[in-house]
Amino acid sequence: MEQRANIKFCVKLGKSGAGTFDMLRHAYGNEAMCRATCFKWHARFKRGRTSLEDDESSGQPSTSKTPTNVETMWWLVHEDRRITIKEIAAIVNVSYRTMQTILTRDMNMHRIAAKFVPRLLTPPNRKSTVLKFVKSFVSVPWMTHPSCRGLLLGTRVGSTGMISESKQQSSQWKSPGSPRPKKARQSRSAIKSMLIVFFDIRGIVHHEFVPQGQTVNAQFYCSVLRRLRNDIRRKRPELWRAGNSLLHDDNAPSHRALATREFLAHSNVTTFPHPPYSPDLAPCDFFLFPKMKLQLRGRRFDGLEDIQREAQTVLGKLREQDFQHAFQQW
16 A cells, blocks of 8 residues: 555656656565556556555455354254255355355364264164165166167165165264264164066066065076066067077076076076176166165165165166166166
8 A cells, every 4th residue: 555655656746657666666675566566556546546445346245154144054064963065055055165164164163974883772773774785696687779689687685674874974064072973883684685676778677575584596586587587578578579688697606506597598598697706897786786775875764664665666766768878887
């Protein structure tokens, strides 16, 4: 401000821009304003400007960081420690970046993952039933895409009475003085159900739940394949008439069994085995399982029937475009 006043004084004395700048350098040395700024203010005062203040900004002042918004954010975080920044930003109607700055800098809060402890003896942890996914078996569904016509993928999904939340789902907002959240290490549940799914590029062809206590051996797997053939005849009649179906399966014992191979040979079903020790993932591993886990992970159910009902609901929500995209990725 002092140098601007001196520039204004030099303009009134009739000094040129270069002469004014030399005088500023002589008076202030390295602290003098740059040549461009000096000439800019010299021209302004020469045109009749009298104010030494900066011009008002053309943009609107930020209204996101108001006391009301900050208080609303504070209550939202303390009511639900697991709420995400996107959810808060949508409620308060502010940008993601502004919301993140207020939480971390102004409110001094950070998202911390829950700490594992041996056990939390609370009623929800003792009585709840949650879905868990176990090792898949890949048997492929019949497809109608030109590049993989007649290809059928099968998957086997195990569901038990427990599943732990992901690290992101269990993380919570905490201030420096609040204790770290805790998450119990869940023990293996006695409740278990197995879901077998066959799908192709158009959608689900056949799915069924394995009866309680039933082992997926060669005899049971052959009975599943019989029901699968009936569904193919009913849902994919063009593939059934063409007889060019291709079944993709892995190296599970029930798939390698002699009874299974004899049944497939008698039914004229060509198999497409998954290469052993292959680093490539099958569509069920990078498509179907993640889709179901995303919807069911961390949720608690009252019984096995609720898990099965919710699993079928998730399968019903998958679109034909999802299956096409999965096979293109494969």
